[in-house]
Amino acid sequence: MTTKLLLTFAICRLIVTVGLTVDPSELLLLGVDGQLSVDPFEVETASLDFGLLTRAEPMAVLHPGSADDIARLVRAAYISSHGFTVSARGHGHSINGQAQTSNGVEKHVEVWGGELWIDVLRSTLEHGLAPKSWTDYLYLSVGGTLSNGGISGQAFNHGPQISNVYELDVVTGKGEILTCSEEKNSELFHAVLGGLGQFGIITRARIALEPAPQRVRWIRVLYSNFSTFTRDQEHLISLHGNPISGKFDYVEGFVIVDEGLINNWRSSFFSPRNPVKISSIAGNGGVLYCLEITKNYDESTAGNIDQEVEALMKGLNFIPSSVFTTDLPYIDFLDRVHKAELKLRAKGLWEVPHPWLNLFVPKSRMADLDRGVFKGILGNNKTSGPILIYPMNKSKWDQRSSAVTPDEDVFYLVALLRSALDNGEETQSLEYLTNQNHKILRFCDDAGIKVKQYLPHYTTQEEWMDHFGDKWDQFYRRKMEFDPRQLLATGQRIFNPSFTSSTETVSPW
Template identity: 35%
Template sequence: MDDRLTRWTVVAGIGAGALVTGFDPMTGNWLTEASASEVPHDLPWLEGRVRLDDAARAAAADDFGHLVRHRPLAVLEPGSVNDVAVMVGYCREHRVPVAARGQGHATGGQAQVAGGLVVDMGTLHGIDVRDGYAVVQAGALWSDLLRATLPAGLTPPVLTDYLELSIGGTLSAGGLGGTSHRHGAQVDNVIELEVVTGTGERTVCSPARHADLFHAVLAGLGQCAIITSATVRLLPAPTSARRYQLFYPSPTALTADQRRVVREERFDYVEGQVQAAPGGSGHRLYLLEAAAFDGTPADDAGLLGDLSYTRGSEQAEDLTYFDFLNRLAASVEFLKSIGEWARPHPWLNVFLPGTGTDSLVASVIEELRPADIGLSGVVLLYPIPRRRLRAPLLRVPGEELVFLLTLLRTASPGAADPAVMVEANRALYRRVQAAGGTQYPVGTIPTTHADWRRHFGPWWPRLAAAKRAYDPAGILAPGQGVF
């Protein structure tokens, strides 16, 4: 008996409507909920396995948002890239929709697929660090990559705030962090990709090779291909970070200094946040979070002296580079311990044009009640020069400076109903669009086909052409709702 058969713990009779629940290696019989005649005889051999059990399908029908639930027919745990190619080819033939899943941390069902196949990329996590770049499989986490590169004195140029996201998941969206004002998004630091297209073809693409596919995949929301590995640029890694937290009385005061320090490239790392003032007064504080890497000795006076934060509010601390990048880990553990991590997260992520940012943020914050954002909800505001964001499908407003505004809502006990939060996202997205803004599509904003056309603007025809060429059956990533 072929040894690979035994790895098919459960197989979905996708396409034929049959449910094959297992293969018994002792008797050589398929275990099936349907009649034997319905079992497709053409299921491909795999090095990994296809799961049909309830636990796997229920997990794949959920994500960090806990708002959308599309139950797949089966979940592929690929044992190799070839498995991904073989199963996508099979699904294309049988017209079965397919979604790659990294960590399932998008919040609006983007990695889900009703009645289709979810490809759990987590089993493909190999990392090969070379001189100045790394070849990393798409299911690896950014924390894995960072841990692998630091011993070689190297680092990815841009890391997301939360490091436990998959390479493929963030490269499908963009991938932004505190160094984006210098190095762009994670998608701007990719040299080459290996992908499986919607026809089941395994292909390598780069700016010089199948450039149309390369540009359609980076920030392309999984529409044209599944990323199986990425060659990402690495930079010499700092060893330390001096972290500053500076508090401002108004959004305008905060963004004025954000604009200034970003323009001057004064810090290595720049972010921003809106926080509730202590004491329950209802007032807000506006935080500029910045870091200088490898500064010895740290020149606090030179870095902060002419900024306009509230004097006496500033905090500074020295951390190792890794601890600085991983500083959210402790908060995440805390949020898990109090149950907030598992609650619904109707998140809104949008890019605002620099000129409209102050007024829009001021009015959004003015209107935002604690119940609208939840107990552990967070408002973030990051300044990023547009020239740093080069990947065409990461759609940002056409101004020199853009701001990423995120309302990380949590439906805590006592907070607004999640459906109300989602509706508020929709209304705010309309305002953002009217002000020339775009969405960063990782959140929970109901988005129509017309919205997507508008979102991709001049790039819509090219994305649509790439879709026709590389996913002609239209089976990939339906959870995004783009096509």
């Protein structure tokens, strides 16, 4: 049986932007079904992203009415002598201007590339189903996360979102609309997944679903010893092959270098009446580590949830007095970051620069990173945002995709999700945080820690070649095949590192 749900097209979210060297009246002759806009407000809005670090003003913005609209625009760019470029814009949540069968039953949903994951969730829940693999934040577009990876605490078990896609429709850089999957146009399929928008614009995705759980038991426990913390995390993700009852559904964690961050913007979890004073269990060097785990359940399994959780936690070595538990509906857990977003927005603390740094770190070098970064470079500082740290299994990543991960079976996400504040505190300024990011990258380089950036940002082609390593030749060959005129997603600055904003881009959402 195949469950096929058709979601409404969120067409207005698929924007395409166009460069200065083309006369907008030429574009109007394209005769698109959607709306092509040169409205200064729209153009200005499309020129910024979540990072607020770069600005790239497009010439025009297309809200396509169909995949054909996108194909028409890309074809026009492909044959144009003016050399304008085209970039998909999902929800503009890039940091550095990059947008400028289970049991023989395959359940899936067909979604528009510009659809937000929160809307995918709401629609599938109506049918008692939900995607398997998530990001922490759901106000991101399907095309945007599939162009990177799409990771959260489920990735150790289900793999990233790019491992949970059956089929795509893609408008290539030649303006062709191609359907691709493992079986059909497979080179394009693997290229596009984790492909940073370089090979085509995803207009439709067929996403794997599972029966949706109803509730979530959400637990946080603290550690003062880093190796105990990572040993427990690694044990938990090694259980991925176990039956559902024999593993947690989500494994994440974060570093607490600053007590205030126990309640960070990712989610308000600890009660203000929390009886445990964090400073009373101060760790080694003042740094604590928080393991975050969940167990999903529904009415039929509610009777066993306490015993299942207890059995799974038995072998863990956290600080005994530091167990924090809450219980909530599945959708509230998945949408947890949005609640914090609304609070930050109300205080004017959301639309600030975000010099984020996301690293994939090989398991064998995590202790070095702890010494050099958490207790070294970041030690004794207010950190201006959460620092996530959780392991994943490389076997869950399809090596044929364009995504790049370290060369070890287990690697960690270390995500420094910091916001720059203009509050007079030097340690929270954009300049200070950016310098610290550089110091961290230099430390890894000097110590020979072979990290890979997730949501990568580089300024030279040498750095990009180094990032892709063995995969560079394939990445380059795929670019020549699917976008030979290098029209797509120039904001990533891979094939056009000297690309400067404001002159030549077109972003589609």
